[in-house]
Amino acid sequence: MLYAHTVADVRAAEAALMAQVPPGSLMRWAAAGLAAYVREVVPGGSPVVFLVGTGDNGGDALFAAAELARERYVAVAPVDPSRVHGPGAEAVQAAGCRFVDSPRGFPVVVDGIVGIGGSPGLRAPADAWADVIAAERPFVIAVDVPSGVDVDRATLPASYLPADATCTFGTFKNALLVDPAASQAVRGALPRVVDIGLGPFLPPPSVEALTAADNRLLQAVLRSTLDTRGAHPTQKYTRGVVGVAAGSAAYAGAAQLCVRGAQAGVAGMVRFVGEPALAARIVDRCPEVVAHTDPEERGRVQAWVVGSGGGDDAAARLHMALEDEVPVVVDADALTHLPERLPVPALLTPHAGELARMLDVSRDDVEADPLGHATRAAERWEATVLLKGVRTLVVHPGAPTRVNLTGTPWLATAGAGDVLAGLAGSFLAAGASPRDAGSLAAFVHGAAAVAASGGGPLTAGRVADAVPAVIGAWHNGTLDESHLRDWRDR
Numbered sequence: 056m057l058y059a060h061t062v063a064d065v066r067a068a069e070a071a072l073m074a075q076v077p078p079g080s081l082m083r084w085a086a087a088g089l090a091a092y093v094r095e096v097v098p099g100g101s102p103v104v105f106l107v108g109t110g111d112n113g114g115d116a117l118f119a120a121a122e123l124a125r126e127r128y129v130a131v132a133p134v135d136p137s138r139v140h141g142p143g144a145e146a147v148q149a150a151g152c153r154f155v156d157s158p159r160g161f162p163v164v165v166d167g168i169v170g171i172g173g174s175p176g177l178r179a180p181a182d183a184w185a186d187v188i189a190a191e192r193p194f195v196i197a198v199d200v201p202s203g204v205d206v207d208r209a210t211l212p213a214s215y216l217p218a219d220a221t222c223t224f225g226t227f228k229n230a231l232l233v234d235p236a237a238s239q240a241v242r243g244a245l246p247r248v249v250d251i252g253l254g255p256f257l258p259p260p261s262v263e264a265l266t267a268a269d270n271r272l273l274q275a276v277l278r279s280t281l282d283t284r285g286a287h288p289t290q291k292y293t294r295g296v297v298g299v300a301a302g303s304a305a306y307a308g309a310a311q312l313c314v315r316g317a318q319a320g321v322a323g324m325v326r327f328v329g330e331p332a333l334a335a336r337i338v339d340r341c342p343e344v345v346a347h348t349d350p351e352e353r354g355r356v357q358a359w360v361v362g363s364g365g366g367d368d369a370a371a372r373l374h375m376a377l378e379d380e381v382p383v384v385v386d387a388d389a390l391t392h393l394p395e396r397l398p399v400p401a402l403l404t405p406h407a408g409e410l411a412r413m414l415d416v417s418r419d420d421v422e423a424d425p426l427g428h429a430t431r432a433a434e435r436w437e438a439t440v441l442l443k444g445v446r447t448l449v450v451h452p453g454a455p456t457r458v459n460l461t462g463t464p465w466l467a468t469a470g471a472g473d474v475l476a477g478l479a480g481s482f483l484a485a486g487a488s489p490r491d492a493g494s495l496a497a498f499v500h501g502a503a504a505v506a507a508s509g510g511g512p513l514t515a516g517r518v519a520d521a522v523p524a525v526i527g528a529w530h531n532g533t534l535d536e537s538h539l540r541d542w543r544d545r
């Protein structure tokens with residue numbers, strides 16, 4: 056699992072650690088890690104300019120500059136020459152670094168303007184430096200976080216300095232994993248986390264992300280469903296039955312894709328409830344599905360998926376599902392018919408436009424602050440909210456938010472959300488909590504998209520087809536981290 060912490064939690068951990076180590080230790084460790092990282096990502100002798108702010112972020116940059124000056128040409132551009140970190144300034148002077156007043160002309164820039172102590176946005180002269188960098192496009196390495204971003208909210212003010220690589224300390228920060236900051240300001244690979252000993256002092260994270268190594272969550276779900284030795288050995292019903300009440304005459308394909316997502320997942324059986332013509336088409340295409348045309352005769356399920364392509368029926372389908380008192384995935388059109396209080400554990404799966412409608416704000420508002428809006432909705436409905444996007448969020452009140460890092464932009468294809476809803480329903484039916492079901496489904500869905508895409512275009516049906524192999528590989532520990540995310544397209 057990757058973990059991100061809030062600024063306040065990092066500061067508290069830093070204070071606790073600092074009380075136990077000699078003064079200046081943390082900054083020395085951070086600077087040594089930064090220098091090693093610069094060496095690694097910019098090998099050879101390219102000249103580097105360090106942009107140095109007035110706080111400790113600038114201090115980190117100065118000590119790293121002094122170390123690297125032994126090997127290559129290093130210049131230092133202070134934001135305010137009268138306010139630089141004292142011991143750091145002495146170190147760069149002793150190392151013979153040149154002082155400059157702009158990053159102009161340097162192929163490599165290290166951004167030590169502000170870190171976790173910065174207020175969002177850039178002030179003079181850093182705002183003008185950002186313009187120079189935008190025009191010249193040197194390789195930019197951020198110290199701790201790209202300067203100017205809102206570190207906890209992961210939002211972007213009018214001015215900030217995007218980085219091509221980021222070296223952070225102790226733990227990830229929200230802005231390094233969550234959009235829009237993560238996608239816009241943190242280009243390239245995931246940031247490097249330099250261990251400075253904060254670990255034992257950090258509380259639970261504010262944000263976390265599953266990795267290929269985190270298959271224990273999946274194994275825990277499958278342990279009970281694939282049990283061959285217990286009192287109730289595996290049969291289709293013990294694996295869970297997922298009910299799909301999705302699609303409409305206008306969106307018949309949504310019903311099929313939702314069913315295919317559910318079938319590709321971990322449940323033992325899929326039931327479909329819908330009007331006769333639609334049910335017939337589903338069974339033609341997916342003969343394993345048990346279809347019910349009379350909702351009163353719908354049979355028992357352990358979880359429902361409602362709303363995908365739901366049209367006019369969505370409200371009635373949601374009402375029907377809630378009557379069964381089992382967990383429910385609420386998708387697409389059904390999201391506009393949520394009751395004041397949900398009587399069952401629920402996973403709400405909006406995209407930004409749907410969440411905007413739920414909260415009566417604009418889509419732009421949601422896209423500018425996805426974490427804030429998804430959190431608002433989770434608290435408002437006391438439910439888990441899975442907000443779909445480049446980095447899908449799974450927000451559950453009172454628990455660390457999960458951000459999904461698998462996927463490819465090719466996944467932005469019609470029907471992909473229907474497959475995800477069905478897949479999430481299968482995890483719910485197998486006994487996962489809405490939070491685990493949402494994050495497992497998002498992870499597998501994204502990884503299946505990368506596998507199916509092979510770097511090229513995708514259809515949603517092919518994503519569903521790739522799901523079983525991804526679940527198998529993740530479960531048995533052979534899923535390769537490098538195949539999870541199509542970084543070239545980011």
Ligand SMILES: NC(=O)C1=CN([C@@H]2O[C@H](COP(=O)(O)OP(=O)(O)OC[C@H]3O[C@@H](n4cnc5c(N)ncnc54)[C@H](OP(=O)(O)O)[C@@H]3O)[C@@H](O)[C@H]2O)[C@@H](O)CC1
Binds near residue numbers: 110176203
């Ligand atoms: N915590 C840890 O575990 C460790 C922390 N470490 C490092 O310390 C960093 C935090 O240092 P920090 O607290 O000194 O704050 P920092 O990010 O330098 O910014 C504050 C300064 O910037 C200024 N400033 C503010 N906003 C601005 C803006 N928009 N544009 C321009 N300037 C702005 C502000 O000036 P003022 O507002 O006071 O005029 C103030 O002087 C952290 O990110 C990491 O790199 C490591 O050394 C070791 C372990």
Ligand SMILES: Nc1ncnc2c1ncn2[C@@H]1O[C@H](COP(=O)(O)OP(=O)(O)O)[C@@H](O)[C@H]1O
Binds near residue numbers: 443445446462469472
């Ligand atoms: N740029 C992107 N990169 C990666 N994944 C994306 C991107 N854009 C959308 N997605 C994913 O694609 C899926 C689209 O779902 P949705 O918006 O509901 O589409 P539809 O309604 O057509 O099924 C979601 O899982 C979302 O997270």
